[in-house]
Amino acid sequence: MDNNKPSKDLFVPVDMSSNDSEKIARPSLSFWQDSFIRLRKNVGAMIGLAVLIVLVVMAAFGPYMNEYGQFEQDLSRAKMPPKVEALSWLGMDGTLTSVQTADSLEKAEQNALMRFNNQEEYIKTEVLNDGSNGEPAKVEATYDAYGAKNMEENFWFGTDGLGRDLWTRTWMGTRVSLYIAVLAAAIDMLFGVAYGGISAYYGGRVDNIMQRIIEVIVGIPNLVLVILMILILEPGILSITIALAIAGWIGMARIVRGQVLKLKNQEFVLASRTLGAKDNRILRRHLIPNVLGLIIINTMFSIPSAIFFEAFLSFIGLGLPTPLASLGTLINDGFNSLQIYPHILLFPAIIISLIMIAFNVLADGLRDAFDPKMRE
Structure with a gap:
């Protein structure tokens, strides 16, 4: 056990003058400076602050980033889905999707087409279940709302029931x-x-x-x-x-x-x-x-x-x-x-x-x- 004890020769007194004995190692900080430093180290708080800044900027300038007013109504473009070309992989591709079920595959496909007014040219159907396993037949219909209305402009968040952006x-x-x-x-x-x-x-x-x-x-x-x-x-x-x-x-x-x-x-x-x-x-x-x-x-x-x-x-x-x-x-x-x-x-x-x-x-x-x- 004694072999594990450090030798006293390893410890040497530090030479320190009387002027250095009371020297402050680091600059003193006020309460607010110290609090701000600790706040900056909090990743969650900084993310929250950044999100709030982004939301404030968007609230100030967002309504002016397109040509539509908040009261501007047009029933011909009512309930259009969101469409952003660069974010189509997020589902913002201007399409509406509906899943229809029925006792038979033909009936499910018919319901899927009827859901979007039988506009077959703009509807793509995909069979999810043909009903051969004893469960109801299931068909997914994807409707190109912008193509059906021949609309060239995009609504980034879509429109409401009155066609407002x-x-x-x-x-x-x-x-x-x-x-x-x-x-x-x-x-x-x-x-x-x-x-x-x-x-x-x-x-x-x-x-x-x-x-x-x-x-x-x-x-x-x-x-x-x-x-x-x-x-x-x-x-x-x-x-x-x-x-x-x-x-x-x-x-x-x-x-x-x-x-x-x-x-x-x-x-x-x-x-x-x-x-x-x-x-x-x-x-x-x-x-x-x-x-x-x-x-x-x-x-x-x-x-x-x-x-x-x-x-x-x-x-x-x-x-x-x-x-x-x-x-x-x-x-x-x-x-x-x-x-x-x-x-x-x-x-x-x-x-x-x-x-x-x-x-x-x-x-x-x-x-x-x-x-x-x-x-x-």
């Missing part, structure tokens, strides 16, 4: 979702932070009254608030905005209140008060900055909920009125013809899923970056 309408609807995201963040930052900070800092009777007001607002469901706004105003973005402004900040106010209650009796607050700082300055310069990381994290987590709330309202008919487009109204339109024309629902559903997942992943990354316990 879904590419334009989807990105216009994305603007609504991003507006809701910005609105939710602004409401949390302005109302929630101010209300929670004032309630916790002054405490006593002020805190008691302000918390009772919150409890009254919490007792009213958001859906009821929206319905009341619609009765007073009209269905639209204004009703949703007011409903979010009334109740969307309560969660943030409670979180900020809890954090300020823990910090307001700390020594740095007492020192600032002793030096004559006013309450407004103590809140703005000392208390709120110390909970800013938590504020940003909770704001990012509240954004997907607000986006989903708007999409849900539009889906049940309480959101934007027709013909305005939001992702919720587009999903509602596509839901009615999901089995026959799935592309009408597919693209808005993908966009809203990407928005919500990207915000959640980015929020997770921010939480890990701002949390000192996650520091390596």
